Structures are given as structure tokens and as C-alpha cells.
Amino acid sequence: MFSELLAAAKAIPHILSALERLGDIQTARMAQQRKDEKDTIVDDLIAAARQRRLRGDSEAERVSGDSGETSSRDGADNRES
Numbered sequence: 001m002f003s004e005l006l007a008a009a010k011a012i013p014h015i016l017s018a019l020e021r022l023g024d025i026q027t028a029r030m031a032q033q034r035k036d037e038k039d040t041i042v043d044d045l046i047a048a049a050r051q052r053r054l055r056g057d058s059e060a061e062r063v064s065g066d067s068g069e070t071s072s073r074d075g076a077d078n079r080e081s
Helices: 002-064
Strands: none
């Protein structure tokens, strides 16, 4: 009986060490999950910004081609002289 208790007592540091490693693994896993979630959010923000920029570029091209002046249907200039 005493030898069994002594063997169990000797195993305690190894058990604690294993539990600490498991805790470290869990902490690392959670940190990686948070990083992955943040990376996904950043990727989504970048994609949305690109879409807005592309829409803005096409909008700017459309507006830059328009002088803001109206012309008659026959192509004559409607500006007053």
C-alpha cells in the first residue's frame, strides 16, 4: 500500500506537467482562432474597400466624360453667347 502511494506521489509532477502542456495547447489554439477571425475581418474589409474603390473609379470615369454641359439633339452647343 505504501509503495502504491509513493508511486502515485512520484507521478503527480508528471501529471501536472502534462496538464500545463494541455493548457498551453488550448491557449495557443484559442489565440490562433482569434487571429484567424481577425484575419477574416481584415480580408473582408479590404475586399469591401476594393469594391468601393472600383465603384468610385467607374463613377469617376463616367463623370469625367461628362462636361456638365447640355447639347441639343443635333449636336449644336446650347451655351449662350
